[in-house]
Amino acid sequence: MTTPRGAGRPRDPRIEQAALDAARDLLVEVGYQRLTMAAVAGRAGTTKAALYRRWPSLPHLVYEAAFPDELLKDWHLGRELRADLLGIVVGTRDAFTSPVAAAALPGLLAEFSTHPALHNALFSRFAGVAEAIDDRFRAAAEAGEARPTASAQDVLNLMIGAALIGVLVGPETLDDAWAGRITDILTDGIRP
Template sequence: MAARKQQGGRPRDSRVDEKILRTARELIDEVGYPALTVDQVAARAGVGKAAIYRRYGSKAEMAFVATMHEQSLPPWAGTGSLHGDLLALVRTYHARMAAPAARQLAPALISELAANPELDSRFQDTFMAAEQAGFAEIIEQAVARGELSGPVDPAMAHVLLLGSLASALYILNLPVDDAMVTDLATAATAGITALADRHRGDPGGAAETPAR
């Protein structure tokens, strides 16, 4: 997977990718995201700044990929149930979002996105779109199995599961363990099921996420 698709030229060196991301995580742990600079990452990783900017459009994008996930996500492994799929998904995200570097990044990045509409738009069109595509796949599979009575807006599923996880970790500062992660998946499953039932027979009720 790649955060940005290279346009022509030599293939990207995966060793350089890993150096950049590992170094970014280390520096976020050490100095915090606000004090992080691309120059610091380049110097410690032993790469040129150009190598970083060929991969990432900004410091924020580099840091997000280092701590959370890239723009393209692997397909979710189907477990055979909506709850199982959501539980596998939230466990994957919890492992990344609860890490020290992610806890350093999240509050500052949220503030930066709020102040920079262009950066926010890029994140919505890449990272958030990838996350919602994953939810759309899970919902589609659940409908096909007959677990859901109809489609649900993936954005709402995103809010119910990962929005709740982010709130618990970054706003409420709760000690999120696997028992709570399981409860979040259970609550999201119930919420998504209730939304599908509510919109059953109402073609306009479960509107898809508007195209950006």
């Protein structure tokens, strides 16, 4: 969620990568509450001003560090419907239970009320995934496997909510059996 660049010399992508790596390391080492832009800048070998040119606030930097675009690149849909849903549940669980995300989530959730753009960015990042899932649900509905009213956004909200609660209450409970149970609930919920 890097902010658009204005006129001037091109940005050095090494600074962005160093800052993201520093933020990830520091989140795991000191946690969200003790993380500062100054600490990230120091670890990344840059300045706070350089970071603020790239991210409008610390929560924006933390969000991008904890949930990089790469998380959404390997979605494969089109197999059996339950297998597709299981892949989405497991991928979400794995993203939320990474050490960096687990350290960032409580702080980011608290920041949503003061940074509405961050909240919007979180859900807009999943827009492409929601569109792909809606396409998959349409195909499933045409094949008689799903109700025509099955909504990717509803399924994502339920799945993300279950994963978030699990991370906050006890990430050790989010095992493969949990993923199977959540998948069964979602699959049963969209069947005709």
